[in-house]
Amino acid sequence: MLHRVSDYIAGNNLIQEGDRIAVGVSGGPDSVCLLHILNRLYGDKGGKNVGLFAVHVNHCIRGKEADLDEEFVKSLCRDMGIVCKSFRIDVKSKAREEGLTEEEAGRLARHRAFVEACREFGCNKIAVAHNMNDNAETFLHNLFRGSGLRGLSGIASLRSLKTEAGDITIIRPLLFLKRNEIENYLKSMNIPYRIDASNSSDDYTRNRLRNRVLGYVEDNINERAAEHINLAIAQLSEAQAYIDRHVKARLESIAVREGDSYLLPSDALLKEDIVIRKGIILNIMEELAGSRKDIEAKHVEEILSLIGKQTGKEIHLPYGMLAVREYNGIRLILRKDHKVKSRKKIIPEPIPLKVPCKVILEEKGMIIEARVIPYEKDKNFSDNNCIKWFDYDKIENTVELRTRQEGDFIQINQSGGHKKLKNLLIDEKVPAGDRSSLLLVADGSHIMWIPEAGSRMSEKYKISESTVNILHMSITYINH
Numbered sequence: 502m503l504h505r506v507s508d509y510i511a512g513n514n515l516i517q518e519g520d521r522i523a524v525g526v527s528g529g530p531d532s533v534c535l536l537h538i539l540n541r542l543y544g545d546k547g548g549k550n551v552g553l554f555a556v557h558v559n560h561c562i563r564g565k566e567a568d569l570d571e572e573f574v575k576s577l578c579r580d581m582g583i584v585c586k587s588f589r590i591d592v593k594s595k596a597r598e599e600g601l602t603e604e605e606a607g608r609l610a611r612h613r614a615f616v617e618a619c620r621e622f623g624c625n626k627i628a629v630a631h632n633m634n635d636n637a638e639t640f641l642h643n644l645f646r647g648s649g650l651r652g653l654s655g656i657a658s659l660r661s662l663k664t665e666a667g668d669i670t671i672i673r674p675l676l677f678l679k680r681n682e683i684e685n686y687l688k689s690m691n692i693p694y695r696i697d698a699s700n701s702s703d704d705y706t707r708n709r710l711r712n713r714v715l716g717y718v719e720d721n722i723n724e725r726a727a728e729h730i731n732l733a734i735a736q737l738s739e740a741q742a743y744i745d746r747h748v749k750a751r752l753e754s755i756a757v758r759e760g761d762s763y764l765l766p767s768d769a770l771l772k773e774d775i776v777i778r779k780g781i782i783l784n785i786m787e788e789l790a791g792s793r794k795d796i797e798a799k800h801v802e803e804i805l806s807l808i809g810k811q812t813g814k815e816i817h818l819p820y821g822m823l824a825v826r827e828y829n830g831i832r833l834i835l836r837k838d839h840k841v842k843s844r845k846k847i848i849p850e851p852i853p854l855k856v857p858c859k860v861i862l863e864e865k866g867m868i869i870e871a872r873v874i875p876y877e878k879d880k881n882f883s884d885n886n887c888i889k890w891f892d893y894d895k896i897e898n899t900v901e902l903r904t905r906q907e908g909d910f911i912q913i914n915q916s917g918g919h920k921k922l923k924n925l926l927i928d929e930k931v932p933a934g935d936r937s938s939l940l941l942v943a944d945g946s947h948i949m950w951i952p953e954a955g956s957r958m959s960e961k962y963k964i965s966e967s968t969v970n971i972l973h974m975s976i977t978y979i980n981h
Contacts, residue, residue, distance in 0.1 A: 502686045506538050506674055513658045515672040516543065516626070521552040522672075523615055523624040526577070526585075528557070528570040528695035531630035533577065534683045535675055537692055539628060540581050555585040556618045556627075558611050560592040562603070563697070570695050586621065588614040598861060604706070620666035631656050631673045634680040637730040638710045649798060654741045655734035665870070665975055679727060748780035756785060763789070766830040767808050778805060782833070789835040790820035807831050848940065851903035856972065860902065865940055868977040869902065876968040884958075887977070889950050891962040893970040898945040900972070904937060911948045912961040922948055929954050942974065952976055 510516050524539060526532045536555060543551035557574040559567050571587055578585035588610075596606035615627050636655045643652035660671045675683065687694060718726045751773055757764040763785045770778055782801050787793045796819055803816050807826040816824040821836040848864055857872040873893050882890045909922035920928075926936050931954050942950035944962075951957045964971055 502682075503538060503541060505677075507542055509658075509677050510542075510672075510674050515659055515674055516551060518550050520626050521554070521622060521624040522626045522628050523554050523556045523586075523618045523622065524583075524628045525611070525615070525630065526555045526557050526574050527697070528574045528577075529697055530684050530687055530694045531632055531675065531680070533692060533694040534687055535628060535630040536577070536581070536583070537687075537690070539674070540583060545582065552622070552624075553583055554618065554622045554624060555583050556615055557585060557587045558614045559587065559589045560607055560610065561589060562592055566697075570697070573693075573695050584622070586618045588617075590614065598863070616664045616666050616669075619664070619669055624669070625667070626670045626672055627662075628672050628674060630675050632675050632678050632680055632683060633731050634711070634715070634727045636676060636734060637715055637727040638707055640730050640734055641710050641714060642706065650737060650741050650744070653734070654738040655731070657738075744776060744780055748777055748784055751777050752781045752784055756781065761789070761836075762832050762834040764827070764830055764832050768829075770830070771808065785833050786818070786822060789822055789833060792820070804831060804833070848902060848904055851901045851943075854900045854902065856900070862902070862940070867940075869974065870977075871900070871972060871974045874971050874973055876964065876971050878966065882964060882971070886952070888973075888975045889958055890964050891949060891958075891972040891974070892964050892968045893972040894968070895962055896944050896949075896972065897947075900949070901943045903941055903943055904939060905941060906946070908946045909941070909943070909948055910946060911951075911957070912959045915960050915963075917961075925957070926954060929957070950974070 516522070522539070522543075524532075524536050526536050536553075539553055543549050543553060555574065555578045557571055559571045561567060563570075571589075575585050575587060590610040590613075592603055592606045592610055595610060596603045618624065619627065640653060640655050656673065656676065658673050658676050662669045662671055686692075715727060723729065755765060755769045755773070757766075765781070765785075770781070773781070779798075779801050782804050783793070783796065786796050786800070790796065800818055804818075804824045807814055807816065807824060808831065810826050812826055812828050814826040818824060823834045823836060825832045825834065848862065852860060852862075854860065854871050858870070860869045860871075861867075862869060884890055905922055910919045911922060911925055912918065913920045913925075922941075923936075926939070931939070939951060939953050941948050942952070947959060947961065949959050949962050962972075
């Protein structure tokens, strides 16, 4: 087993010398097997200058059983000499607070826990214990809910992720193994593990697929069903990669980028195979919107139908995108107010930030985090629409999250020039109907940051070489 896993890791370039890896350990057979094998391959005895750190998340759903799982993982890690970071997160409460299912809240909780652990331990990779059966279940889930070819390409053995802790790679070293192979290995090595009784329950979608669908197929149709599904996944993944390469090449050749829009000449588009046409449009929509969620096959079909329509015909699309039939083709446009339009809900009361903090704005579909850190010369403090750095010592009042109030203003230059918020929003062409719902980060009446209107930030709070302390704020969109 060790040689097989080692070969799979090498063949898929999952681990390199110097990596620091946060290993997800629930206490179940898959994750215990993963930790055990990685420790043998890369621990003190394995060498290769790879750091291993265990991460356990107690979802607080199964009461005493969950607590026993947590203690088991801690004991296991002590025996192996591996540092273990454990998180206790009340997932049921989080689900209610954030309007999510328990499955979604659990995934979000694990994501946050791993990012925090990676930040603490300086990890650049996260290892999780998905196996061949998990991949087959994911395929079936995506198939039944109507996913396209990309969704049917299964779980990747390696995936890059941009997080608050920097760029992190998720690796799955056991993805090629069947569940029963893992259990047999643990039995042969006399390695203990915990059984989650809820896995036999049909309360969750994945459990129903495991227990009622795939289990039935393996018992009554073909015992190698999971293996065959994984072979199909591999072929679909290869086909998708091939299509993606050609789509990218043809997009660069055909599409004309003009500001926040793309022009697709009809003649050139119609010369392409239908798969390439659809791929080009999907890629442009994802590029403009910054997400593929809520972009469906019907939207692509509607855009393609414009080729046969008269000039001036429009189609309104998710994220404030617009498709317009022009004389020589189709133009895909991202309206500047798209972020505002997608998040019109108003925060009912100002929310003071007690730094460090993490605030969930269900009305906006956002998680906002804030912390104070010391200024470090020569450190890169680059920002974007979701991350901002402020000179903490220039803040005069308790920072609040709120909507606009009378007297709000923003500093527009380093010499101290101010502009009324109302006038700024007019200049930024924010529609009048959207201005009252905008999320603001405020220091009294001074607006520090307007995340939903071009991500405008006040000049007053920008950091410089004289800065001592920095307020770091970030936004995560939980419905993207």
